[in-house]
Amino acid sequence: MIGAMPAPLGAPVFNDPVIGILGGMGPAATADLLAKIAARTPVRRDQDHLRVVVWSNPKIPDRTLALQNRGPSPLPALIDGVARLQAMNVDMIAIACNTAHAFLDELQASDTTARFFNMISEAVRRTSQRYPEAERVGVLSTAGTRLAGLYAAECARLGLTAIELDDPHQARLVDTAIEGVKAARGFEQPASQIRQAVESLSDLGAEVVIAGCTEIPLVSYEASKVLPIVDATECLAEAIVDYASFDASPQPE
Amino acid sequence: MIGAMPAPLGAPVFNDPVIGILGGMGPAATADLLAKIAARTPVRRDQDHLRVVVWSNPKIPDRTLALQNRGPSPLPALIDGVARLQAMNVDMIAIACNTAHAFLDELQASDTTARFFNMISEAVRRTSQRYPEAERVGVLSTAGTRLAGLYAAECARLGLTAIELDDPHQARLVDTAIEGVKAARGFEQPASQIRQAVESLSDLGAEVVIAGCTEIPLVSYEASKVLPIVDATECLAEAIVDYASFDASPQPE
Numbered sequence: 001m002i003g004a005m006p007a008p009l010g011a012p013v014f015n016d017p018v019i020g021i022l023g024g025m026g027p028a029a030t031a032d033l034l035a036k037i038a039a040r041t042p043v044r045r046d047q048d049h050l051r052v053v054v055w056s057n058p059k060i061p062d063r064t065l066a067l068q069n070r071g072p073s074p075l076p077a078l079i080d081g082v083a084r085l086q087a088m089n090v091d092m093i094a095i096a097c098n099t100a101h102a103f104l105d106e107l108q109a110s111d112t113t114a115r116f117f118n119m120i121s122e123a124v125r126r127t128s129q130r131y132p133e134a135e136r137v138g139v140l141s142t143a144g145t146r147l148a149g150l151y152a153a154e155c156a157r158l159g160l161t162a163i164e165l166d167d168p169h170q171a172r173l174v175d176t177a178i179e180g181v182k183a184a185r186g187f188e189q190p191a192s193q194i195r196q197a198v199e200s201l202s203d204l205g206a207e208v209v210i211a212g213c214t215e216i217p218l219v220s221y222e223a224s225k226v227l228p229i230v231d232a233t234e235c236l237a238e239a240i241v242d243y244a245s246f247d248a249s250p251q252p253e
Numbered sequence: 254m255i256g257a258m259p260a261p262l263g264a265p266v267f268n269d270p271v272i273g274i275l276g277g278m279g280p281a282a283t284a285d286l287l288a289k290i291a292a293r294t295p296v297r298r299d300q301d302h303l304r305v306v307v308w309s310n311p312k313i314p315d316r317t318l319a320l321q322n323r324g325p326s327p328l329p330a331l332i333d334g335v336a337r338l339q340a341m342n343v344d345m346i347a348i349a350c351n352t353a354h355a356f357l358d359e360l361q362a363s364d365t366t367a368r369f370f371n372m373i374s375e376a377v378r379r380t381s382q383r384y385p386e387a388e389r390v391g392v393l394s395t396a397g398t399r400l401a402g403l404y405a406a407e408c409a410r411l412g413l414t415a416i417e418l419d420d421p422h423q424a425r426l427v428d429t430a431i432e433g434v435k436a437a438r439g440f441e442q443p444a445s446q447i448r449q450a451v452e453s454l455s456d457l458g459a460e461v462v463i464a465g466c467t468e469i470p471l472v473s474y475e476a477s478k479v480l481p482i483v484d485a486t487e488c489l490a491e492a493i494v495d496y497a498s499f500d501a502s503p504q505p506e
Binding site for chain 2: 182
C-alpha cells in the first residue's frame with residue numbers, strides 16, 4: 001500500500017465493470033432505468049459514468065400471462081438475452097422488469113454463469129432501511145408479480161407484511177394503469193389510477209408503498225402525495241451504482 | 254400477391270430489425286433517445302416495440318476536445334463500439350451524439366460493414382420539411398460540432414443558412430449548459446442558458462433552431478417559448494421508427 005495515491009477529494013472512484021441490462025419489458029421502463037443509473041452516478045463528466053450494455057427485447061413473451069398459464073413462458077427469451085449480454089462480457093446483469101424476477105431462479109439454474117442483481121430484494125431492503133418504523137408495506141405490481149408472491153415472500157423474509165390489492169382493485173386500477181403506460185396512451189389516466197390504488201393501500205394500513213413494476217414510477221408522482229413511494233427501479237439503479245463504486249481509500253498501485 | 258392478407262386496420266406493421274445504439278455520450282442522452290424511440294413507436298403492447306441493443310460507453314474520449322486537438326481521438330473507441338454492436342447482429346446503427354458524427358466518414362471508411370443513421374442530415378431534412386418557409390436555421394451544438402461545420406454543411410446542401418453563435422456566446426451559454434447537464438448538477442441553470450442562447454440566435458435572424466447536441470433537448474423547454482426548436486434526438490428516433498416500419502399494404506405471403 002506504500003506509495004498508493006488516495007483519490008482526489010470529491011472525485012468518484014469506480015471499479016470499471018460493464019453492466020448488462022436485460023430490458024424491453026417495456027422499453028420506456030428500460031430508458032427510465034438508464035436515466036436513473038446516470039442520475040445516481042456521481043460524476044463530473046461523461047467519462048466518469050458506467051459502461052452499460054442493454055439488450056432491449058420487447059418481443060419477450062408477457063410475463064404475467066405466462067404466470068397465469070395464459071401465454072408462453074418468457075424463459076427461453078430471457079435465457080437468450082442473458083447469453084447475448086454475456087457475449088458482450090458483462091460483469092453483472094440487471095433485469096429491468098419486476099415480474100421477470102419470477103423466473104430468476106430458473107434463469108440461474110440454466111447453464112449460465114451470469115450473476116444477477118435482484119430488484120425485488122433491493123427494493124424491500126432499501127424500503128426497510130429508509131422507513132425502519134414501517135411494518136406494513138404496500139406493494140403495487142403486475143398481477144403476475146402478485147400471483148408469484150415475489151414481494152410478499154421478500155417482505156416476510158425481512159419481517160414485514162406486504163399489503164396488496166384484491167383482484168377487482170388490481171384489475172381496475174393497477175393492471176389498467178400499467179397497460180396504459182405500455183401503450184403510451186398518455187399518462188394522466190394511469191397517474192389517477194395509481195393514486196387511487198395507493199389510497200386503497202393506505203385504507204388497508206400500508207405505511208409506505210413499493211412501486212414494484214417498472215412502468216409505475218413513470219406515473220406515481222400524484223400517488224406520492226398520499227403515501228411515501230419507494231421506486232423499485234431507483235433501488236435497482238442504486239444497487240448498480242453501489243456495486244460499481246468502491247470507497248476512496250488508498251488503493252494499491 | 255394473391256392470397257396475401259392486409260394487416261388489420263390500425264395495427265402497426267414492422268420489419269423486425271435489431272437497432273444498434275452507440276451511446277454513453279452522455280448516458281442521460283442515450284436514455285432520452287431510447288425513451289423517444291419507445292414513444293414514437295405505434296404500439297398496443299410491449300411486443301409491438303423494436304428490439305434495440307445499446308452499447309453505452311461513457312469512456313469514449315471527448316469528441317469536442319479531439320476536434321479542438323486538445324485530446325485523444327474517439328475513433329478507436331467508436332470503431333470498437335461498432336464492432337461490439339455488429340457482434341450482436343444489429344441491422345442499422347444510430348450514434349446518440351451529434352459531435353461523434355464528425356467521425357462518421359472515418360467510421361464508414363474503417364473495415365466495418367455496418368450501416369449508420371445520420372442524425373445531422375435527419376435533423377436538417379426534417380426541419381426543412383416541418384418549417385418549409387424557414388431559410389435561416391439556428392443551431393445549438395457543442396463547440397466541436399460547430400468547429401467541424403457539421404450543421405453548416407448540411408444546411409448549405411439543402412439551401413439553408415445555418416446561424417451559429419460566436420465564440421463568447423458559445424462558451425458562456427452553450428458549452429456551460431451542456432457541461433451542466435452532463436454533470437447532472439440540476440437543470441435549471443442550463444435551461445436558462447439555453448433560453449438565452451436561443452434569444453441570441455433569434456437576434457441573429459434564426460427562424461427555427463435545431464437542438465443539435467443530445468444534452469440540449471433535456472433543457473430546451475423554456476427556450477422553445479422563444480423560437481420553435483427541432484430536437485435532433487427526436488429526429489433520429491423518427492428515422493429509426495420510419496426505417497423499421499413499412500406500410501400496411503398487402504405483403505406477399
